[in-house]
Amino acid sequence: MRFQHTNRPGFLLGFIDFFTAGLFFLVYMQLGLQDELDEILGRRTQRYWLAYLLGIPTLFVYTLVWMGRIAEELKGKAQELGIEGKLTSFRHMFDWNVFGLLLMGPAVATERFFDTLNKVERELNRRSGN
Numbered sequence: 001m002r003f004q005h006t007n008r009p010g011f012l013l014g015f016i017d018f019f020t021a022g023l024f025f026l027v028y029m030q031l032g033l034q035d036e037l038d039e040i041l042g043r044r045t046q047r048y049w050l051a052y053l054l055g056i057p058t059l060f061v062y063t064l065v066w067m068g069r070i071a072e073e074l075k076g077k078a079q080e081l082g083i084e085g086k087l088t089s090f091r092h093m094f095d096w097n098v099f100g101l102l103l104m105g106p107a108v109a110t111e112r113f114f115d116t117l118n119k120v121e122r123e124l125n126r127r128s129g130n
Contacts, residue, residue, distance in 0.1 A: 002128070003036060003121035010118075014110025022063065026052055040120055041073050068093040071113050078116050081123045088116040 017024040029048040038044050046066065055063030068090035075087045088109075096109035 003125055005032075005036075006118050006121045006125065008114045008118055010111035010114030011107050013114060014107030015104065017110065018104065018106045022052055022055075022060065036117075036121070037070060037074075040077055040117075040124070041070075045070060064094060064097050067097075067113075071109075071116075074113070074116050074120065078120050081120060081127075083116075083119050083123060085119075086112060086115070087119075088113040 013024070013028070017028075026049055034045065034048060048066075051063050051066035055061065055066075071088040071093040072090040075089045078087050092112055093109045096105035096112075099105065100108060
């Protein structure tokens with residue numbers, strides 16, 4: 001699979017998602033991001049819309065844990081590919097979304113998530129010769 005979107009502006013996406021209470025990612029995931037994550041991680045991940053719905057009665061703790069798990073798996077894939085530098089992780093996602101909530105922490109966490117995703121997709125494109 002050739003990955004087309006390898007320069008996503010993570011902070012901007014996180015900023016938009018923060019102010020739409022996660023509704024933005026409900027749409028964004030359906031526009032292909034969920035399929036890309038499945039391809040990279042080598043399995044069908046739980047759909048974000050379901051994680052979002054299950055997050056409502058848990059004050060979005062379920063959604064945060066879901067995103068943190070995906071972040072940790074993405075970090076593992078990046079390390080497997082030999083990508084170095086700052087990478088997303090469960091802890092980074094969780095800490096910025098909880099403790100940095102009033103400081104635009106979710107946008108910071110999303111920036112690192114998409115930075116890692118972009119690096120992984122570029123490396124996979126490079127390895128496939130695209």
